[in-house]
Amino acid sequence: MSGNTFGTLFAVTNFGESHGPAVGCVIDGCPPGMDLSEADIQPELDRRRPGTSKFVTQRNEPDAVEILSGVYEGKTTGTPIALLIRNTDQRSKDYGEIARQFRPGHADYTYFKKYGIRDPRGGGRSSARLTAPTVAAGAVAKKWLADQFGVRIRGHMTQIGEVQIPFEDWAQVDQNPFFAATADTQALEDYMGALRKTGDSVGAVLRVTAEGVPVGWGQPLYDKLSADIAWAMMGLNAVKGVEIGDGFASATHKGSMHGDTLLPGGQFATNHDGGVLGGISNGAPIEVKLAIKPTSSILVPRESVDVDDQPIELITKGRHDPCVGIRATPIAEALLALVLIEHALRDRAQCGDVVR
Template sequence: MSGSTLGKLFCVTNFGESHGPAIGCVVDGCPPGMGLSAEDIQHDLDRRKPGTSRHVTQRRESDTVEILSGVFDGKTTGAPIALLIRNEDQRSKDYGNIANTFRPGHADYTYWQKYGIRDWRGGGRSSARLTAPTVAAGAIARKWLREQYGVVIRGHLAQMGEKEIPFVSWDEVEQNPFFAPNNAMVPELAAYLDAIRKEKDSVGAKVRVVAHNVPPGWGEPLYDRLDADIAHAMMGLNAVKGVEIGAGFKSVTQRGSLHGDELTPEGFLSNHAGGILGGISSGQDIEVAIAIKPTSSIAIARRSVDLSGAPVQVATTGRHDPCVGIRATPVAEALLAIVLMDHALRHRAQNADVVTPTPRIPGDVS
């Protein structure tokens, strides 16, 4: 199965299945000499793991990471870093009723058509369980970016279903189980999701991710544009159906006189471009938003077919998130970190000796 590797110089190859013995990844291209321990990675995994509140799947996984290679005496060696996360709470019997049918909205049908075989236990390779290794790899990239360039990557839930969440403070994001930047809305969000669960249904979400202190100059023209690679990575996240950079689809209704971010000696006056111009970082914050579809695994019976093509009714039982967007925030942060580190290394390899006479313009001052 191809398509499991992200990046060119900083490469992350993901492996495993939802109900197999373990999942993990191999991270190749991390420069030597960076201090790295399991604790550096575990914090981000703990933010993503299931069972952290009643609003997410109650599958109980510690998501304890093991570093198998690439680190010696507490520092990266430059060799591939193998990360392993053992599965501990598989309940494959929950999926026995869909072994011979296709769940609407899932990859069951397309995997069957492509490979002629599929692991129906929890979705196998198509499960969101496989986002855990991505978060582990992203933790390495975040640490390197922070130490080398002062880059800080943060994300939050911006909308759940029809409930838009006004931004109040980054400090509030880690104070509630929704990654919401607005603690005052948490009771409303909780009641809303409780009602959705009682209806045996699900809702989608919008997640916003921002990278601060990104230097100008990262990215390549045309096909390897920084924004193109970010969109490519984000679309690799389960359930993502749309990606916006900066103003995104709002650009359709904006006039050019508004959308083009004016420059002054003091800095840019706005950031409709989302920190990327011509596929290259401008030095402003990188602004990304992703649209996540409603969870496909719901207990409402829906029409489908079985392996013989006969009509059936399918209702998915087991432990599932009524809104997969809640736990998507740490994953989106990790994906942005992986792409930025890859482009940082590529820029350093080709353009490390470039000196421009024009002084660097500060970021958004609006």
């Protein structure tokens, strides 16, 4: 199946299925000489992994990463880096009843019609389980970007369902299961507790930012940095909308207000454009927002059809996130890192001799 490789100079090929023996990726193009071990990757996987709180799926995967190649004596060699994450808590029996049914909101119908066959166990390749290798690859990209340029990539949840989450402090993000930048998450806990009792699900909005990105990353016309960021984020499961900078709110702005005023020293008075001008980074923080739809696997009965095109009513059993957006922050950070390292390497190849 095509469409499994992200990037060209820093190419990440993702493999595996939700209920197969393992998932993983091969990174081809990582620059040599960087210090790298499992300890550099595991913390990011621990942030994303399931079973970490009562508000996410209770599938209990340790998500322990193994580096199989591309590292010698603790340093990258410039050859392909193979990362393996074994699946240890599959429950394929949960999906026995839906092998011939199409779940609303899932990729069951489109996969079956496209390929003539599908893996119903946890959604197979369409499962969010396949975001674990993305996070692992993103950890490698994050490290290189930080080492080379001091780039810092962070994200947080700004809204869950209709509940707005105020930003208070980045330090709070990893202190609660919601990746919320606020100390008081009681309202979120109460909201999710009530939601679980209904068997329903809800969507979310995330914000991801990259600070320290140099001027000059991104290429016109069709390889704009902003375009590649949007493309990458739309590849994340359940994402239905992406904004760069002020996004859709820009439609209400006057030109006299929206244009970011340049200041001496390469600074900007505002950041309405989200750190990108003409598709090229301008040195201001990259600002991205994602809208994530509600989880499609819910306990509320819904109408659908089976493979014989017969009407049915189904309930999706198993262990599922009532809000897939809760665990999406580390994934969105990883995707932004993968886009940035690709453009960093492109800029180095084409414009490495340019004096800025």
